[in-house]
Amino acid sequence: MSLDTPHLQPTDRCDSLLSVLSGADSLAVVCHNNPDPDSISSALALAAIAESADVSRTDLYYGGEITHQQNRAMVNLLDVDLRPFTDECLDSTDLIGFVDHAVPGQNNCVPDERVPDIVIDHHPNEGVEGTHVDHREHVGATASMLTEYLQELDVELDARLATALLFGIRRETLEFTRGATEAEYTNARRLHPHADVDLLRRLSDSLFTHETLDSIADTIQNRTVRGSHLVSHAGRTTERDTLPQAADYLLNLEGVSTTFVFGIIDETVHLSARTRNPRIHAGDLLMTAFDDMGSVGGHQAMAGGEIPLGLFGTLDDRDDALVELVSEVLTERFFQETSCNS
Template sequence: MINKFEKNGQPRPPGMNSSTQLLNSFRSHILPANSVLIITHDYPDPDCLASAFGIKHLLNFWDVKSAVISFGGFVGRAENRAMIRALNIPTVPFVLTEIKDYDRIVLVDSFPNKGNVPLPRNTTIHAVIDHHPNQQAADAASFYDVREEFGATSTIITEYLIAAGCPITPKLATALFYGIKTDTGDMRRENVPEDVECYKLLFDIMDHHLLSRIENPDRDEEFFRILHRAVETTYTAETFGYTYLGNVTTPDYVAEMADFFHSLERLEWMVCSGVFKNHVFYSIRSKTSDRAGVIAEQIADRLGGSGGGHSRVAAGRIPVVTKAVNKVIAEFEHTMKELFGISSIPEEKLL
């Protein structure tokens, strides 16, 4: 339970003054409240889980009686399930919540009406804290803190906790550290000095044994089946790699395999797709380009889905409505090749 900056009077991370102002504005949009619903994107990743967990701590610190973390979908990736278990992050499936039971709604690591949160359109959202690039206008009545240049929403939340003087427990520090670590890809993807400063601060507070348990989780057999299938279907076209996973039991596998196969030497791009619950999910990774989010959005626009993301990490989903799923996959692959300009480059199977 250390708040290092407060305690030792050390220099604050860059940008802390603006964080204090933003925190005060956030507070005035949320308090007074008895109950707050904290929503992450569907199939949550460590950054949004940690951010929601941090906001829950902050609201409890401000004497909000009930702060509930909820999302559509479920937690699929083994590491993320281990994170929830090891850090005791309480969550409630969105289908079991009633919006009217809550005084305020906070959205973390996502933006309204982007197709990846469970809230019905026109739901009043009182605060949005995010780091995804977004073209849409913010609703003037609500609180928005969207910092596109930040590597993780967990960094913004860490600054809030420090600015508020809210104690950061070892478990919360572990969550936020892991959120920053995964979203910045261990600092190999976009990040700002604030990400590194918060990373260092959290490193001294967190529980390293718990982090080790999260990063080395037990895996179910399905993981190895998916890995096998991915190795079999992967092909490359010069510096572009693609794998199609077929039906998956959780869309998290699509992101996970995109990350893993992206490490194949000579690849600049890696795209992975898979089918889950009447949707084709896809993930795009880039090593040096800044166009992953743009391409994810273009694919979604052309095929009637939703998509977007950061410069090197992006994702989307396309609904399978009237057409057969194979047809949607074929359209997806055709559009992908066109946008990457690889339609005429011969494909080479990995195996």
């Protein structure tokens, strides 16, 4: 039976989580695809909680790739043992935990029919199932939620874990400028005395690769602006994590309050949207514009999704024609929807 805990007291949430962990020998913590610092740090925190509950083995898994320079730096500098997900990894574990995502098959590689035992997430979603479900959309970062568990359960907060969680909160909220709530400020204050500030600075100052810079340059060049709304694309790219970075960067353009950036990676079109307009909900905007084409959704200020490239037909690998078609369809759909909301 699913236990949804958004309105429970911290003690009740902790009791619920511990009851699931009790007696288990192993836990597989699954991050979402292409995991970011919020998901990675939350996975480390859940592993620490499991260890304190006498779970003998906890393994951390992810789907997709780790390409963003700060995400790679986090895994390397904090020595995070994060392993590529395979279907077989779930066959040898007692429990499955999701952090920073909630539904099997959505932004993860877990089979649709496999219901997780633990779900801790802050993203908008429906149909969330599990034995322990802590699903709080009003919180700005999953790392905030895990920090509360550590505090309530009195789990040791060493410098590595505190640094990871503080970095996760800071990145998820763009240094407390996007979607930050009282929980983020409170938990950042809890974490800061334990964190390695020098390491935190190294993580924050991770360098762009040449490929990332080139991809962002493409989105600058390809931008189209109508009113306060901007659409751009990176064409065919291997730099998936460039898309949200570009959406954030282009939001600084004078007169622009909403950005929508996309790029073609292999056989999928990846989408990213950002807004500073309080009258626009980025997640709802993408849902209305593209839900019939793929998997999309998100928060008030940020959203994303994926659309199968096959929907646009076969163009005999003529990349220029394919990029032009994708750009035309997605750009017009987005601007049509924003004009309806104006």
